[in-house]
Amino acid sequence: MSASCKQLLFQVLLLLISCRHINTKSPGPTPPPLVPISPLLTLERSVVFKGVNHTEKIELLNPVSITLECTWTGNHNKLPNITGFWTKDEHEIENSRLTVQLDNEQYNLKRVFNIVSEENLGNYSCVFGSEAKIDYVLAAPQIGEVRDKPIVSYVGDSVVIPCKLEETKPKPNSWNWYRANGTDKEQILPAAEPHRYEIKSEERETKLLVHNLTEADSGMYYCGAVYAISTAMGHVKLKVITFQEPLKPFIAIVLEVIVLVAAILLYERSQSKKNYTAGNGTNDQTDTLTQGENNGSEGSSSMRQRKV
Numbered sequence: 001m002s003a004s005c006k007q008l009l010f011q012v013l014l015l016l017i018s019c020r021h022i023n024t025k026s027p028g029p030t031p032p033p034l035v036p037i038s039p040l041l042t043l044e045r046s047v048v049f050k051g052v053n054h055t056e057k058i059e060l061l062n063p064v065s066i067t068l069e070c071t072w073t074g075n076h077n078k079l080p081n082i083t084g085f086w087t088k089d090e091h092e093i094e095n096s097r098l099t100v101q102l103d104n105e106q107y108n109l110k111r112v113f114n115i116v117s118e119e120n121l122g123n124y125s126c127v128f129g130s131e132a133k134i135d136y137v138l139a140a141p142q143i144g145e146v147r148d149k150p151i152v153s154y155v156g157d158s159v160v161i162p163c164k165l166e167e168t169k170p171k172p173n174s175w176n177w178y179r180a181n182g183t184d185k186e187q188i189l190p191a192a193e194p195h196r197y198e199i200k201s202e203e204r205e206t207k208l209l210v211h212n213l214t215e216a217d218s219g220m221y222y223c224g225a226v227y228a229i230s231t232a233m234g235h236v237k238l239k240v241i242t243f244q245e246p247l248k249p250f251i252a253i254v255l256e257v258i259v260l261v262a263a264i265l266l267y268e269r270s271q272s273k274k275n276y277t278a279g280n281g282t283n284d285q286t287d288t289l290t291q292g293e294n295n296g297s298e299g300s301s302s303m304r305q306r307k308v
Contacts, residue, residue, distance in 0.1 A: 043066040055137065176188075
């Protein structure tokens with residue numbers, strides 16, 4: 001075999017060897033592009049006040065970017081500038097302190113806050129030195145109807161626990177129910193125990209049905225109106241008792257009456273014994289006196305006869 005043929009054969013062999021190391025696997029699916037996050041809704045709230053304190057309540061349903069603005073007309077001093085800063089839940093917000101100039105006979109503070117979760121809700125305050133403060137209370141709609149007295153039911157029965165939002169409140173996205181579990185709340189999932197729990201919800205009202213009650217079911221129950229930004233909570237207390245429970249006061253009264261009647265009977269019996277004893281003593285004395293009188297009469301008669 002000629003040298004040229006050997007060289008050609010050697011090149012072909014190298015080509016085959018190199019082809020074996022080529023990755024023939026088809027590439028994986030291309031990951032979908034990231035969905036851009038929708039921009040936050042923007043809100044603006046401003047307050048102009050002349051006093052030293054003011055509170056403004058703002059209900060939020062969705063995450064927002066909110067601009068809070070405070071305008072204070074100042075006091076009689078009208079200093080050319082004062083120190084202003086912002087706080088959240090009485091804690092000063094970092095890097096919020098600045099010098100506020102007097103402009104058109106008033107002081108102005110403005111700041112943008114991104115409220116994206118329940119943790120961002122709270123009491124935001126703009127503070128003008130130690131002179132004045134405006135509170136912005138950012139919160140989800142609250143359940144105003146609170147039941148003071150507990151719902152009472154009996155062992156073995158079923159009970160309906162209601163929860164309702166005011167008509168003026170916005171409709172929640174959904175409703176949840178929770179039960180107090182020590183210091184925490186445990187969500188009630190009817191699908192896990194369909195024979196025990198049912199949840200029936202409408203727009204602004206929900207009901208929790210609990211079947212086959214036991215005394216262990218007593219406790220605090222929480223209804224939650226779910227909004228995009230937070231969950232508004234309400235609470236209802238349930239007390240489960242046995243059928244003997246309502247009879248306890250009646251039984252106690254009956255026992256008191258029996259004890260009282262027995263005491264009266266014993267007292268009257270003791271009094272009757274005393275009267276009987278006293279009566280026998282009087283009769284004995286009377287009989288003794290009568291016999292003595294008779295003897296005295298007989299003696300007097302004998303004496304009169306002797307004299308005659």
